[in-house]
Amino acid sequence: MEADERARAIIIGGGIGGLTAGIALQRVGFEVVVLERAKELQEVGSGLPLWTNALRALQKLGLGDELEKIGVSVTAGSISTWRGDVLVDLSTEELLKRLGTISTVVHRAELHATLLKAFGAEKVRLGATCVGFTQDSACVCARLEDGEEVCGDVLIGADGIHSVVRAQLFGVQKPRYAGYTCWRGVADIDGTGLETWAWGHGGKGGREGKGYQFGITPMTNERAYWFAQLYTPEGMSDKACGRKNEVLELFHDWHDPIPRVIQATKEECILRNDVYEHKHLRHWSRGRVALLGDAAHAMTPNLGQGACQAIEDA
Numbered sequence: 001m002e003a004d005e006r007a008r009a010i011i012i013g014g015g016i017g018g019l020t021a022g023i024a025l026q027r028v029g030f031e032v033v034v035l036e037r038a039k040e041l042q043e044v045g046s047g048l049p050l051w052t053n054a055l056r057a058l059q060k061l062g063l064g065d066e067l068e069k070i071g072v073s074v075t076a077g078s079i080s081t082w083r084g085d086v087l088v089d090l091s092t093e094e095l096l097k098r099l100g101t102i103s104t105v106v107h108r109a110e111l112h113a114t115l116l117k118a119f120g121a122e123k124v125r126l127g128a129t130c131v132g133f134t135q136d137s138a139c140v141c142a143r144l145e146d147g148e149e150v151c152g153d154v155l156i157g158a159d160g161i162h163s164v165v166r167a168q169l170f171g172v173q174k175p176r177y178a179g180y181t182c183w184r185g186v187a188d189i190d191g192t193g194l195e196t197w198a199w200g201h202g203g204k205g206g207r208e209g210k211g212y213q214f215g216i217t218p219m220t221n222e223r224a225y226w227f228a229q230l231y232t233p234e235g236m237s238d239k240a241c242g243r244k245n246e247v248l249e250l251f252h253d254w255h256d257p258i259p260r261v262i263q264a265t266k267e268e269c270i271l272r273n274d275v276y277e278h279k280h281l282r283h284w285s286r287g288r289v290a291l292l293g294d295a296a297h298a299m300t301p302n303l304g305q306g307a308c309q310a311i312e313d314a
Contacts, residue, residue, distance in 0.1 A: 007029065007030050007154075008032070008152035009021075009030045009032045009033075009154050009155075010032075010033055010035065010151075010156070011025075011032060011034045012035050012142060012156065013036065013158035013159035013160060014034045014035075014036030014038070014126075015112070015158060015293070015310075016111060016112055016293075016307050017292050017310030017311065017313060017314055018159075019034065019112070019115035019116055019118075019119045020057070020310070021156055021313075021314035023061050023063075023115065023314075024061060033123055034125065035125050035142060035150060036124055036125065036126050036128060037127070037159075038127070039126050039127045040126065041124065046107070046227075047106070047107060047108070047184070047226075048106055048108045048225075048307055049074065049104070049105050049308075050067070050103065050304065050307075050308060051102070051103050051304065051305065051308050052102060052103075053308055053311075054307070055067070055104060057311050057312050058311060061118070063114065066118075067104060067106070070110045071104035072104065072191075072217075074105060074195065074217055075096070075102075076089070076091050076092065076195060077089075077090045077217075078197070080197070081198065082198055082214075082255065084254075084256070105218065105219055106219070106220075107186065107220075128150075130145075130159065131143055131145050133168060133289065134149075135155070135288045135289060139152065140153070140287070140288040155289045155290075156289075156290050156292060157289065157295045157296075158291075158292050158293055158295060158310070159295050160293070160294045161175050161276060161294045162175070163291065163294070163295035165289065165291060165295060169289060170281060175276035175278055175298060176278070176279070177234040177275070177276055178276060178277050178300050179275075180211065180229050180230060180232065180275055181229070181232055181236050181274045182227060182274075182275050182301060183227065183228040183243065183247050184225070184227045184228075184270070184271045185226050185262070185265040185269050185270040186224070186225055186265065186269045187223065187265040187269075188222070188223060188266070189222070189223070189224050189260070189261055190222040191217065191261075193218075194257050195216060196216050196255075196257075197215040198214045198215070199212070211229070211230060211231025211232075212228075212231075212250065212251075213227075213229040214226065214228045215227050216258070224261055226261050226265070227301075234274055235274070238272050243267065243270040243272055244262065244267045244270055247270065248263070275300050275301065277300055278294075278298040278299075281297070284297075292313035293307075293313055
């Protein structure tokens with residue numbers, strides 16, 4: 001369908017993928033409305049590495065200068081054991097020559113704010129919960145919880161891993177547990193030179209069993225983003241007020257700067273969630289309706305490709 005001044009796109013979900021899609025569609029002439037179920041746009045999260053696929057997409061949308069303001073380029077790092085024995089040093093020099101850019105680490109909330117500004121906050125309807133849709137040869141209509149219908153020419157489901165749009169298109173599919181839980185945090189510490197990805201075997205402190213990981217990358221404003229992973233049965237107990245001590249107990253005797261970075265993190269800046277993914281779909285669209293991001297292909301957070309793929313989809 002050719003985009004003209006009358007073409008209207010409805011996007012379900014005002015996250016990173018939904019806003020990026022909105023910006024892209026506006027650039028080719030669509031009128032766009034984003035329907036977001038939250039009553040307030042308050043993107044949570046911590047650090048987010050944007051890789052070449054996402055960076056190029058955002059640059060094509062004219063956001064390259066804004067990314068430079070909020071991001072830090074990753075140029076090197078290392079993979080180590082939990083003791084600090086370096087297994088391999090990583091350099092992006094060759095890839096940088098070939099691709100021009102490799103990875104920029106941003107704060108998820110700052111990226112979301114940048115996208116919202118570029119799209120236009122006034123075009124996001126908050127508290128608009130989509131419960132389904134109807135479509136025919138003339139149009140597609142999103143049906144809201146209060147009974148209202150919002151109609152347009154195309155509808156994009158960017159409503160995450162528990163997507164209502166996906167469920168109606170292809171049936172309800174329960175996300176499957178990926179086998180591990182993940183902590184993420186932003187530390188008030190200069191992350192320059194602290195890049196590391198450590199793998200270890202451990203019980204408490206990292207000596208028995210398997211499946212412990214910890215990574216650190218620098219961010220702007222003298223901050224460092226870190227993540228920790230532990231292979232464990234689904235449903236591990238979680239209390240927000242005890243997350244810092246929990247992570248310290250697991251990683252207190254890992255190599256520097258890991259314990260130091262955890263200590264420099266405020267309790268409220270630590271998130272934890274079990275990790276889930278979806279089975280692959282053979283198709284992401286049907287008729288006037290399409291999916292993107294986690295609604296289409298929810299994946300594990302390794303390398304931050306969940307958000308990157310959502311941006312590339314858009």
